[in-house]
Amino acid sequence: MIEVRNITKSFDGKTILHDVSASFQTGKTNLIIGQSGSGKTVLVKSLVGLLRPEKGEILYDGRDILKMDQNQMKELRKEIGMLFQGSALFDSETVLGNVMFPLTMFTNMTYGEIKDRAQFCLERVNLKGADKKYPSEISGGMQKRVAIARAIALNPKYLFCDEPNSGLDPRTSILIDELLSDITHEYNITTIINTHDMNSVLGIGENIIFLNKGHREWVGDMHEIYQTSNEALNEFVFANDLFQKVRAYVLSNETTRKP
Numbered sequence: 063m064i065e066v067r068n069i070t071k072s073f074d075g076k077t078i079l080h081d082v083s084a085s086f087q088t089g090k091t092n093l094i095i096g097q098s099g100s101g102k103t104v105l106v107k108s109l110v111g112l113l114r115p116e117k118g119e120i121l122y123d124g125r126d127i128l129k130m131d132q133n134q135m136k137e138l139r140k141e142i143g144m145l146f147q148g149s150a151l152f153d154s155e156t157v158l159g160n161v162m163f164p165l166t167m168f169t170n171m172t173y174g175e176i177k178d179r180a181q182f183c184l185e186r187v188n189l190k191g192a193d194k195k196y197p198s199e200i201s202g203g204m205q206k207r208v209a210i211a212r213a214i215a216l217n218p219k220y221l222f223c224d225e226p227n228s229g230l231d232p233r234t235s236i237l238i239d240e241l242l243s244d245i246t247h248e249y250n251i252t253t254i255i256n257t258h259d260m261n262s263v264l265g266i267g268e269n270i271i272f273l274n275k276g277h278r279e280w281v282g283d284m285h286e287i288y289q290t291s292n293e294a295l296n297e298f299v300f301a302n303d304l305f306q307k308v309r310a311y312v313l314s315n316e317t318t319r320k321p
C-alpha cells in the first residue's frame with residue numbers, strides 16, 4: 063500500500079496540491095481522476111519521487127520516500143514498474159529485446175534466465191510469437207501490451223500507469239484495462255492509474271481518487287461513484303449524455319432491487 067499524508071506542493075508560490083491525503087491499496091486498481099490541470103501528474107510525480115512536496119509524507123508500505131537517501135530511493139525504484147503514455151518502446155529493439163531490457167539493466171540473471179522471464183511476461187500479455195517483431199511492425203494495442211510486459215518484468219510491487227488508454231480504440235482500451243486489472247490481482251500489485259477514460263473509471267475503478275483544483279475531493283469505487291452527490295465529480299464523470307443514461311439505468315436497477 064502507498065499512503066500519502068497531507069502533501070502540499072507549490073510552484074513559484076502557487077499551491078498545486080493542497081494538503082492531499084490518499085491511500086493506494088495493494089492488489090487493487092487505484093485510479094487518479096480529475097480535470098486537466100487538477101494536479102494528477104504533480105501527484106504521481108511526487109509519488110515516484112520526481113517532485114518533492116514541501117510538506118507531508120509518502121509511505122510505501124510504511125517507508126517514507128521523503129526521508130530516503132539516494133541509495134534507498136534507488137532500491138525502492140526496483141520495486142516500481144512504469145507504463146508510460148506513449149508506450150516508450152525502443153524502436154531499434156525487438157519486442158523481446160524491449161522486455162529483456164530492465165532485466166539486463168537491473169538484475170544479475172543469466173542471458174537464458176532473462177530470456178525465459180521476458181518470454182513468460184510476453185505470454186502473460188498474450189503476445190506469444192511476437193518476440194522477433196519490431197515496435198513499428200505491431201499495432202498500438204500490441205505496443206501497449208509489450209510495455210506492460212516490460213513494466214512487470216521485474217515483478218514490481220507498485221505499478222504506475224500514465225493514461226494507459228490514450229490513442230487506443232474503445233475495444234482495445236477495454237482489453238488493456240482488463241489486462242491491467244488481472245495482473246494487479248494476480249500478482250497483488252499496488253497499481254496506480256492516471257486516467258481521463260470514463261470507461262476505465264466505471265469498469266476497473268476499485269479505488270478512485272478524485273482531485274479537484276488540487277484538493278482530494280472524493281474517494282470511492284466504481285459502484286459508489288453512481289451515488290455521489292459531489293457536484294464537481296458528477297460534472298466530471300457524467301459530463302456526456304451516454305454516461306448520464308448509464309447512471310440513470312444503474313440507479314433505477316438498484317432502486318428496484320431494494321426490498
Ligand SMILES: Nc1ncnc2c1ncn2[C@@H]1O[C@H](COP(=O)(O)OP(=O)(O)OP(=O)(O)O)[C@@H](O)[C@H]1O
Pocket residue numbers: 073078096097098099100101102103104105
Ligand atoms: N514543473 C512545474 N512548474 C510550474 N507549474 C507546474 C509544473 N508542473 C505542473 N505545474 C502546474 O500544476 C498544475 C497541475 O498540473 P498537472 O500536470 O498535474 O495537471 P493534470 O491534472 O495532470 O492535467 P492533465 O490531465 O492535463 O495532464 C497546472 O496548472 C500546471 O501548469
